Amino acid sequence: MNMQIALLLGQDGLTNGAIYALLSLALVLVFTVTRVIFIPQGEFVAFGALTLAGFQAGKTPGTLWLLLGTGAVVALVDVVVTLRSGALRRIPRILLWNLAYPAATAAVVLLAKPVAWPLPAQVLLALALVVPLGPMIYRLAFQPIAEASVLVLLIVSVAVHLALVGLGLLFFGAEGSRTTAFSDASWQLGSIAVRGQTLWVLGASIFLIVALYLFFGRSIYGKALRATAINRTGARLMGISTVMAGKLSFLLAALIGAFSGILIAPITTIYYDTGFLIGLKGFVAAIIGGLASYPAAAAGALVVGLLESFSSFWASAFKEVIVFTLIIPVLVWRSLTSHHVEEDE
Amino acid sequence: MKRKLLLAALVSVAAASMAHADIKVGVLVSATGPAASLGIPEKNTIALLPKTVAGQKIDYIVLDDGSDTTKAVTDTKKLISEDKVDAIMGSSITPNSLAMVDVVGAAKTPMISMAASEQIIAPMDANRRWVFKVPQNDSLMADAIAAHMSKAGIKTVAFIGFSDAYGEGWWKVFSKSAAANHLKIVDSERFNRTDTSVTGQVLKIISAHPDAVLVAGAGTPSALPEVALREQGYKGTIYQTHGVANNDFLRVGGKDVEGTWLPAGPVLVAAQLPASNPIKKVALDYVKRYEKAYGAGSVSTFGAHAWDAGRLLDNAIPVALKKGKPGTEQFRAALRDALENTKNFVGAHGIFTMTPTNHNGMDQRARVMVKIVNGKWKLEQ
Structure with missing residues (x-):
């Protein structure tokens, strides 16, 4: 191995590591706020990327029907619950977000022909389609069992994952897609070429991380999420709605997931089930951070990315083995250094 | 009544x-x-x-x-x-x-x-x-690739395959065919169907300087190593297996898979087969029925x-x-x-003659070498 190869591998590792970092942040966020180990995180990566690819191929992506359908079910459930409790004032708001918004998006997708749009507009439309699915899934799958044990939440999470993967196959087919790059530029830096898309991935990841940092540190919603993560009951007593906190964390997780997918779709081929493995690597990183620390998770993600890149050079047949084996020493070290608290069942 | x-x-x-x-x-x-x-x-x-x-x-x-x-x-x-x-x-x-x-x-x-x-x-x-x-059989296809390489004057070859039964199976049959055709295998790598990057493997292959690279994968995932090889400036010939013979591979690979060679069943290039080939009629009939039901190009x-x-x-x-x-x-x-007891039965992929010891019954008429030219499959004449 010479310097040039090491630099290329490093560039590759950092690009993948940046994506894993984003996903690990989303996983930590969802887990601390709702105690859900969010396995479907990866599906948002695939849905975001394939929805954009669908626009670029001039097709109507199946996620549109998913949004309309899920929205209708959420509206039905919420209206029934509201009617029972008698809080009729809330009904217009429910209908606006779960029926009118998906219908408006559908009208844009079907009538405006996004195939001819500039890329940033296509990206925004893809996000507008996929991101609302996050809070809707929270409403349907997790809100009714918000107080259940971590294990029950995990099992429901697996079920949601399987359902979404199945829907992904139905919507997008078994074959993968690529999207056009944000930038075709490429710079010669010493002996290696730096691709524009790589810089986009790194830049967007850093931007999102800073934005999340500001959101949690400065905004009232961010502080509410942090309060819920630290003490659920205490936050509730202070007037913070745990339902709102759950929906908001799922919204952010869906946004991060879908945007990560859109970032990497020009670099690699995305399949309906690609998201799971990417999400799993993000999960390894999140575990390194003890599912609690954001900076440790982000650092862990970069380690995973670089380890993956260099092990694919040295021993490609054992790449996944090496990456996932990393979790064992981390768990051993964690269990030795931190005292274990038994969760109340 | x-x-x-x-x-x-x-x-x-x-x-x-x-x-x-x-x-x-x-x-x-x-x-x-x-x-x-x-x-x-x-x-x-x-x-x-x-x-x-x-x-x-x-x-x-x-x-x-x-x-x-x-x-x-x-x-x-x-x-x-x-x-x-x-x-x-x-x-x-x-x-x-x-x-x-x-x-x-x-x-x-x-x-x-x-x-x-x-x-x-x-x-x-x-x-x-x-x-x-x-x-x-994979060995039938591997022989076709190795023979084609040696005819084209290729001396060294690198292998990159799926890290599953498909890749391992190909590695076994291809290393045998390569030895029989006096090809030297200079590197052997693996990748996963869901990998988002194969830069590491590709860099290692390039540093081994092979005349040709064989990618043993199925479907669109096998486009990734080829795209990465071209991105890193690899100039040699690239071979794929018949596992990639569907139009989605062309769509995903785009211009990066131009000039790729692969062995395939004759049905892939049914329309280009010579009229004297008995498989042509059966293969064309199948293509016509399928496209009538599921759309052109499907x-x-x-x-x-x-x-x-x-x-x-x-x-x-x-x-x-x-x-x-x-x-x-x-x-x-x-x-x-x-x-x-099936004898000389003409299918869309070849001609079957089964025996008590051979339950596949295909011969070299069941394979053709195909090149990707201008985003289309082109039969080697």
């Missing part, structure tokens, strides 16, 4: 159909999961197969094994014990087909696999007696395996009907014998 006649006719028809039970064919495809790109066209093809043969109605019972070996075995047992099928077509992939061999052997039910590995039918034993296979070589399996079965049924009634053990045994 008329009404009475009609009634009598109806009753006799009903009685007749009760006496001659329908032929039941169990079909097991991997229409979901990692092998969905094989299973879906196969499943689509089943719908195009004739519903009656020799005046006998055929029921196709199609199940999806989800590319999962355990489910394939459970489904096979279910087809045999509950549906009492006369024959089984499937599964789409090698691990599932291998697991099914013992089940169909024990139940004495003929099975036609649509998966590629030679292990499914060799070495011949009591259970494999009941198993047939329609796709070309056809893939994988579906044609299901077509060949179905037609081999249709060819054997009339012979077997003389020996026994559907639903009986005699019928299944006769069906197996008739399949084994």
Whole structure:
């Protein structure tokens, strides 16, 4: 191995590591706020990327029907619950977000022909389609069992994952897609070429991380999420709605997931089930951070990315083995250094 | 009076159909999961197969094994014990087909696999007696690639394959063919179907300076190493296996897969075959039927395996009907014998001549070398 190869591998590792970092942040966020180990995180990566690819191929992506359908079910459930409790004032708001918004998006997708749009507009439309699915899934799958044990939440999470993967196959087919790059530029830096898309991935990841940092540190919603993560009951007593906190964390997780997918779709081929493995690597990183620390998770993600890149050079047949084996020493070290608290069942 | 006649006719028809039970064919495809790109066209093809043969109605019972070996075995047992099928077509992939061999052997039910590995039918034993296979053996394709390389003056070659049974199987047969053709393998790498980056493997291959690279993967995932090789400035020839022979590969690979060589079943370039080739007519007929039902450009070589399996079965049924009634053990045994006696049967992928020791029966007429030129498959003349 010479310097040039090491630099290329490093560039590759950092690009993948940046994506894993984003996903690990989303996983930590969802887990601390709702105690859900969010396995479907990866599906948002695939849905975001394939929805954009669908626009670029001039097709109507199946996620549109998913949004309309899920929205209708959420509206039905919420209206029934509201009617029972008698809080009729809330009904217009429910209908606006779960029926009118998906219908408006559908009208844009079907009538405006996004195939001819500039890329940033296509990206925004893809996000507008996929991101609302996050809070809707929270409403349907997790809100009714918000107080259940971590294990029950995990099992429901697996079920949601399987359902979404199945829907992904139905919507997008078994074959993968690529999207056009944000930038075709490429710079010669010493002996290696730096691709524009790589810089986009790194830049967007850093931007999102800073934005999340500001959101949690400065905004009232961010502080509410942090309060819920630290003490659920205490936050509730202070007037913070745990339902709102759950929906908001799922919204952010869906946004991060879908945007990560859109970032990497020009670099690699995305399949309906690609998201799971990417999400799993993000999960390894999140575990390194003890599912609690954001900076440790982000650092862990970069380690995973670089380890993956260099092990694919040295021993490609054992790449996944090496990456996932990393979790064992981390768990051993964690269990030795931190005292274990038994969760109340 | 008329009404009475009609009634009598109806009753006799009903009685007749009760006496001659329908032929039941169990079909097991991997229409979901990692092998969905094989299973879906196969499943689509089943719908195009004739519903009656020799005046006998055929029921196709199609199940999806989800590319999962355990489910394939459970489904096979279910087809045999509950549906009492006369024959089984499937599964789409090698691990599932291998697991099914013992089940169909024990139940004495003929099975036609649509998966590629030679292990499914060799070495011949009591259970494999009941198993047939329609796709070309990997070794047939590997020989074609190695021979083509050596003819093109290639001396050194690097291999990058799936880190699963497909990649390992190819590594085995290709290293043998390469040795036979005096090719030196300078590097061997693995990658995963779901990998988002293969930069590491590609850099290692390039630093070994091979004249050619063989990518052994199936479907669109095998475009990734090729795209990465071109991105890093690799100038040599790139070979793929017949696993990539569908139009999605061209769509995903785009200009980066221009000039790629691969061996394939003749159905891939049916229209370009010389008129003297007997396969041309059958292959074109299949392409026409499939595209009529599922749209222009939708056809893939994988579906044609299901077509060949179905037609081999249709060819054997009339012979077997003389020996026994559907639903009986005699019928299944006769069906197996008739399949084994298939001689010079022209399919969309090749010409089948089965023997008691060779349950694939294809020869070099079942492969052509194809080059990707201007985003299209082009037959080597």
